[in-house]
Amino acid sequence: MAKVTVGVSLKMYFGHRQAATWFDEVATRIRAHDAVRSGAVDLFITPSFLQVLPAIQAFAGTPVRVGGQDVAPADFGAFTGEVSAAELAEVGASIAEIGHAERRRLFAETDEVVAAKTAAALRAGLTPLLCIGETTHQDPADAATVAVAQLQAALAGAPAGAVIVAYEPVWAIGAPEPAPHDHIRVVAAALRAALDADAERAGSVVIYGGAAGPGLLTALGDDVDGVFLGRFAHDPDALVAVLDEAAELARRRASTGGAA
Template sequence: MAKVTVGVSLKMYFGHRQAATWFDEVAARIRAHEAVQSGAVELFLTPTFLQVLPAIAAFAGTPVRIGGQDVAAADSGAFTGEVSASELAEVGASIAEIGHAERRRLFAETDEIVAAKTAAALRAGLTPLLCIGETERQDPADAAAVAVDQLHASLTGAPAGAVIIAYEPVWAIGAPEPAPHDHIRIVAAALRAALDADADRAGSAVIYGGAAGPGLLTALGDEVDGVFLGRFAHDPDALVAVLDEAAQLAGRRSEEHA
């Protein structure tokens, strides 16, 4: 696909006031960013649940998509502390981040829980942002097999709909450098092939996260559909630098497909 996707997870780094300031600073830059405004580059953000509404307000009138960092597996009911997919959709969110390595490690989320959350998101019309990745560094072919198995498990019982796969090898999250380019290419290609073989996943994307930063999109070219950023994007200027890089890649893809 010609479109290039750039995502940002704010995790729990920002307080409410700091997040609001960041939203305003980024939104001002986005309104002047031709590639984002045209849709050639798709930007999505996943702030904390309390920050979802301020984010939606700050980016009103732009194509920026806002999502939650998690979602309940159930549609409704007596689930204290949970946030349903339907409520996220009701307030204007369009993405639900599901299955991040931290959710698996800290909150004991299993493949079955991830699959239930994926199904709930799709039922509500949200795009699941499925976090996929091996826990330990290994041969790229072996890592690809693990990633594809995780993908299939995450989609078990899920209704039709596009998904965004964030390939994040756990050993690269927070590391000084991303995974080697050849490693990313091999795993991303396997994930893309698995999605292409599933008629229910038309329009899906495979992006890379895990110490992602400037230069990575240019180096990977058509091997991924975008990148998923973390703390690097806390600096709005740094985020715009990646968006500029994404714009160049999207422009080249459009020329090739013309």
Template sequence: MPVTVGVSLKMYFGHRAGREWAAEVADIAAATPAVADGRVELFIAPGYLQLIPALEAVAGTRAVIAAQDATDHDAGPYTGEVSPAELAEVGVGMVELGHAERRRLYGETDGVVARKTAAAIRNGLVPVLCVGEPVRVDPLDALAFAREQVLQAVADAPAGRLVVAYEPVWAIGAPEPAAVEHIRAVCAGLRDLVAEFADRAGSSVIYGGSAGPGLLAELGDDVDGLFLGRFAHDPEALRAVLAEATALADRRRAAVA
């Protein structure tokens, strides 16, 4: 299974800046052998208006374009929403769901996230399911909270791959990520959970929440990758994380050889 590295731009970039960033990232993807041969999976989630230019930018690479959200309906009278069916039609491969900001700002409940997860998989998209506790607690309580979010999200979803992004809410936008031992404990437990899903082959667990260069090397084998935010707005920082992901992927391959 590859090491996964994702980036969400949220709504930080304007259209021109987003296009320029995607073009730089496409060059980095093309120049990173581990991305080219599949040892490292790279996905990027620009704003909606940047999706088509980003798809054009990464054409010819193995980088995957993700949407930052999608509705739970395939089509119909849903003004202002974005259909997972249309996202898949244009070539989007993944979709971020259940982010803490969606839950806090727009009132998304576990039920809403579950319906969106089912719709995404139904339409061939890989959900990047964001889970995490709202306040700082010990790792066992954090794991219990995140486990329940995952279980509710996939309860009625069809078979298909899932990427679980563990993002403790209190660490999002913070100066530093959660403590390494906290992340490792929660992510290890979530990896055990997704391994139990017989109908979700290839599922993985990545960490987000003020993640940046240097963290993946510290986390080691208890995570399957990172979900980056503002620390990857600099493409060179993303290049550094991809180098760390390559090292982790190679170490894992050597361990099973």
């Protein structure tokens, strides 16, 4: 796949006004970024729920996709504080982040809850952004086994549809450095093989998150479909630097028929 995917989660770092300013600053840069405008680089952003609508408005007229950082497992009903996949889709969101390590740790989300949310997102026409990753640093082959098991659990009983798999080893989230390149390659290859073996997941991609930053895409080449950024992207110019790197990788992939 020649296209390179770059995602940004804002978590709960920005207040409403700060987020609006960031959206405007990023949107200005995106409108002048040829690779994003052409679709060679696919950029998505997951802000807080209150920031979803301002983000959609700020990125109107661009290919940037906006998503929620979570989604309810039910389609509708008496679920105080929840936001349904159908409502996210109704306001123009196209992605739902599901199963992040923080949701599992802080809110005790299980594989069954993740699977229910994945199914709800696909029913509503949203692309699930499935966060996958082992909790402790271990051998790459063992980590791959854990990651594939998580992926299969998340997709159990889900309708057909493409997904974005964000491989985020929990021990690398917020760390000074990403996981070793060879570790990422092994796990990403196993996740991609699992997706390729599922005829219902055509068009799915595997990206890496967890201390992701500049230089990582170039180092990994065709071993991942993109990166998932965190605090590094709070600086719009830093985000553009990664988008430029993604653009170069997409250009190389296109010129070699998909291989970097």
